[in-house]
């Protein structure tokens with residue numbers, strides 16, 4: 262379905278000032294584009310609804326994840342399945358161009374032969390290079406640390422994909438059907454794991470984490486890294502944890518244990 | 521030195537119209553290709569989630585890099601005061617604008633959402649080097665256009681030198697900006713190096729001059745103007761020096777990378793066992809695009825123009841190979857998520873990505889080249905870009921004297 266720019270609502274979770282600014286710009290762009298130019302296929306319903314009901318995004322929070330590799334089995338991909346279902350990602354049987362927000366990576370030490378398996382997704386970097394390079398500001402980081410793409414301003418230049426060290430982003434290579442109202446997507450734009458922002462803003466946790474504890478190994482823990490009393494903070498304080506490619510200094514919000 | 525007389529090309533011959541028609545067909549093909557890619561989605565191209573920038577970027581980057589280099593001829597004339605280059609300046613400005621437009625159109629049409637160009641024009645992220653490049657490109661066109669106008673409008677001639685100086689500085693920054701698009705990608709082993717900016721400047725000198733020589737010779741022949749060996753020889757030798765410069769910076773690029781342990785993998789890939797990329801590097805860039813042109817302009821005997829044409833063509837071919845290796849080869853090599861470990865996944869982690877350019881991508885790229893050609897062609901028809909004669913005697917007052925005494 263098509264919607265006009267000036268009516269469009271930003272992706273969930275803008276802070277108010279930014280939202281105001283962007284909608285002003287979007288309105289201006291809408292006027293400039295009118296008449297007849299439609300920006301297509303993005304939302305079905307008011308995608309900001311979740312945020313309106315929640316409290317403002319606060320920088321006192323930093324959402325993150327801790328993944329315990331000892332509990333993550335190589336054969337299990339419940340997190341991946343849950344993500345696809347939650348966000349309506351269905352493949353076209355073309356693995357090279359199909360979107361993958363989360364994937365299982367097997368890591369083997371060539372010297373010892375020891376092997377581990379881990380889920381890999383957008384690491385929600387504190388210093389995200391994808392945001393730095395994005396020419397239009399479509400890639401942005403919320404105050405609570407969640408990195409998102411604004412589907413209305415992404416021009417599909419793919420520079421963020423070049424810049425992301427974790428290969429966390431996918432470009433939408435073909436038309437989409439059956440989109441989920443809470444996870445707007447659009448052909449010709451780039452997307453990645455949203456940390457299930459719609460659930461988080463409603464007080465829940467990401468679908469992958471839920472699936473992992475329900476049917477998987479219970480390897481994933483979601484929480485607020487800034488709250489010293491949260492379980493994730495306490496575990497991060499207690500045990501040795503790793504960030505992948507910590508040498509790049511991006512401070513990912515996804516931490517791994519027993520890597 | 522005599523006053524230089526410039527004139528329009530007539531552009532009434534059947535050949536002129538035939539050429540224009542061919543170029544137009546290419547431009548239309550490019551538009552159709554872009555529409556097809558946009559309509560079906562990029563899965564119809566060779567690009568994928570591993571190689572996100574494909575053939576259109578190779579063309580676009582080549583054209584944009586060449587654009588700033590094409591302006592060098594004008595700069596040498598105005599900024600460095602070399603008289604023999606003065607009559608060549610106007611064409612160099614025209615070509616610079618035409619190349620830049622050709623490249624930018626390809627770049628825009630390859631976007632996932634080219635229809636959102638207006639968004640790109642109204643929303644800036646000033647931290648992005650990409651944004652800066654947009655400003656640099658627009659500024660470049662404005663400055664070069666102003667410079668051309670100041671040159672053509674006799675009353676304004678006295679300002680031309682300052683404008684030329686500004687254009688020269690601007691072009692250096694512009695190419696630095698283009699090179700930095702790659703240099704800033706910390707995660708990509710192939711690109712993460714400060715040498716990218718000077719390397720791109722050297723490339724621009726070389727590619728831009730090669731394109732310039734070809735266009736100049738073709739335009740002079742097509743419009744039956746004299747062009748003496750003296751000019752051609754000068755330009756040819758300059759091209760040889762620039763080609764050497766590119767080789768020099770390429771050597772530094774790879775040598776410094778070999779010193780950094782984390783870059784060894786990608787270096788081995790490009791230089792030794794990268795298949796098509798290794799081939800394109802050694803045969804395409806180094807031999808065809810570097811060594812042979814140098815031999816042609818410095819050592820070969822025979823027809824000067826013929827050698828210059830051949831050398832320029834080879835530099836352009838080698839240049840494409842070089843940009844291809846940088847853009848595609850750099851992406852084909854997998855990201856190192858866990859240095860020293862072996863990785864595998866459903867998302868092609870740890871494997872060399874495959875990429876084969878599709879027809880629409882090539883069609884789009886060639887359309888950019890054709891657009892450059894059309895702009896240049898009609899530019900020369902509408903305005904006085906080309907000197908009426910570049911014969912040895914016209915460009916160099918001492919020529920006949922020295923000729924007699926020798």
Ligand code: SF4
Pocket residue numbers: 382383384385386389390391392408424425426427428429430453
């Ligand atoms: S993991 Fe990649 S996409 Fe996610 S925030 Fe970091 S750089 Fe951006």
Ligand code: SF4
Pocket residue numbers: 391394395396397398399400410414415416417418419420421422450451
């Ligand atoms: S593809 Fe979209 S989100 Fe990524 S850098 Fe370009 S405009 Fe920004």
